[in-house]
Amino acid sequence: MIKPLGVSERKIMTKLFWNVIKLAPVLVAATFIASNSAFAVEANETSVAKLAESNNIGQVTSVSQFSDVQPTDWAFQALQSLVERYGCIAGYPGGTFRGNRAMTRYEFAAGVNACLDRVNELIATATADLVRKDDLAALQRLQEEFADELATLRGRVDELDARTATLEAKQFSTTTKLKGEAIFVASDLFGGENNKVGENTNAIFSNRVRLTLESSFSGTDKLQLRLNSGDIASNAASSGTNMTRLGFDGNTSNAVSIDKANYSFNLSDKLAVKVDATGAELNDNVTNFNPDFQSSGTGAISRYGRFSPIYRSGSGGAGVTATFNPKGKISLTGAYLSNDNSNPGVDRGVFNGDNAVFGQLEIKPSDKLRVGLTYARTYTDSVGGFDSFASGTGSAKANNPFGTTVPATSNNYGVQASFNLTDKATLGGWYGFANAERVNGTANADINYWAATLGIKDFGREGNTLGLIFGQPPKLSGGSANVTKDADTSYHLEALYKMQLNDRIQVTPALLVIFNPEHNNNNDTIYVGTVRTTFSF
Structure with missing residues (x-):
């Protein structure tokens, strides 16, 4: 069963996702994956494609296409940047983003994959100045600001792994x-x-x-x-x-x-x-x-x-x-x-x-x-x-x-x-x-x-x-x-x-x-x- 991220965890990850994705893909891959290993999943291209197909998610080119996203929303600028600058955010049928819905780790993996692909395209065509000093400073501030939350999430995963190992070791039989x-x-x-x-x-x-x-x-x-x-x-x-x-x-x-x-x-x-x-x-x-x-x-x-x-x-x-x-x-x-x-x-x-x-x-x-x-x-x-x-x-x-x-x-x-x-x-x-x-x-x-x-x-x-x-x-x-x-x-x-x-x-x-x-x-x-x-x- 896929464990969903809660609303509060989603808000944290959206903000972190927006700031980190503005960096060069090498920096993104090295820093983002290392800092968020609790959210890493083994999802290949087939599973991501099946997930997108089952939810009928479509790519958008403007944040205004989302009927349930308003300029007053706290994450509006983050979405605007990800949609209009990188073009790596998808929506649901009916033109909705469903920002308050808990998302699964498969959905998160699909979003990361899409944005990394887009950044690689930008690097290959050299059409954007992706690495700036203010981006590096923003990344450092984010690491410091969310250090406790990330540590807590990693701790929860480690605790579950330990409990699972204990159950497997002490169970009477698998059958x-x-x-x-x-x-x-x-x-x-x-x-x-x-x-x-x-x-x-x-x-x-x-x-x-x-x-x-x-x-x-x-x-x-x-x-x-x-x-x-x-x-x-x-x-x-x-x-x-x-x-x-x-x-x-x-x-x-x-x-x-x-x-x-x-x-x-x-x-x-x-x-x-x-x-x-x-x-x-x-x-x-x-x-x-x-x-x-x-x-x-x-x-x-x-x-x-x-x-x-x-x-x-x-x-x-x-x-x-x-x-x-x-x-x-x-x-x-x-x-x-x-x-x-x-x-x-x-x-x-x-x-x-x-x-x-x-x-x-x-x-x-x-x-x-x-x-x-x-x-x-x-x-x-x-x-x-x-x-x-x-x-x-x-x-x-x-x-x-x-x-x-x-x-x-x-x-x-x-x-x-x-x-x-x-x-x-x-x-x-x-x-x-x-x-x-x-x-x-x-x-x-x-x-x-x-x-x-x-x-x-x-x-x-x-x-x-x-x-x-x-x-x-x-x-x-x-x-x-x-x-x-x-x-x-x-x-x-x-x-x-x-x-x-x-x-x-x-x-x-x-x-x-x-x-x-x-x-x-x-x-x-x-x-x-x-x-x-x-x-x-």
């Missing part, structure tokens, strides 16, 4: 950035009197730390490697339901591991590709239509409140994601993820083990509205526990509708949307439906869920965000006769307030309320109070 995030969490469960949740749980204080290395080799690609450790246990075991899980839980006993390794690049302006070697997550690879709450470190407190469960299909393994026309009003994404990619055993590997085939059509009718139509087909050879069709959210029946560990498939459908009500308020939401079926065809199950979100930025203070999330977690709502449905309906209510203390520290108090846990009206309401502090660096 790699180190990013970090640390979460401190204080949380407790209350309520659930019928199963004594409040009596059987204790307040916790836990943490999660992530360090990410992001490298680029071409400027448009990115290699991501992430280190992760933490000791945030799931609330599911204590509360008896996945509905109380936090959005950032994960207990590695603070052991460090590489939980993400991926490489993204553009095959063309219309096709973006991301290859995951481990830790693949669709919510990272595609738009999930919940921008205020999607992040585990700075988004919703709950697991269900971050985004639709359909984006958790196939999470944790390897795969490839491709998006066509990612910046257009209509884009299409396709992905294939595998959780058994590194296991060469029977019914394992990239194509024979657990996997997910994913597709999404994103439509952006306007700058305010985004809509997504999503489909995912999943296969698992071991349905069971809390982490299957509902991806660790919703009821136990929604996660394992068949009540045993069996191979099964699932067709998942989702509709998501995000709408900017104002510059500060965003309304979002999703609806999802899944049909799961045992591979042997003896049973099938229907699962549905929905949610609505509201985020209000700069609420109470600039940088803070108020968030509200309400919905129904995944529920086993129907299926074959040998599948037991959830009897009632649970509701998820979450309120949070993200307080941005500065650019690097965010504190988020939040309250999560689960009505009729496990879709059972006989279960008492459970409350999860949480304060999350996030440090980003």
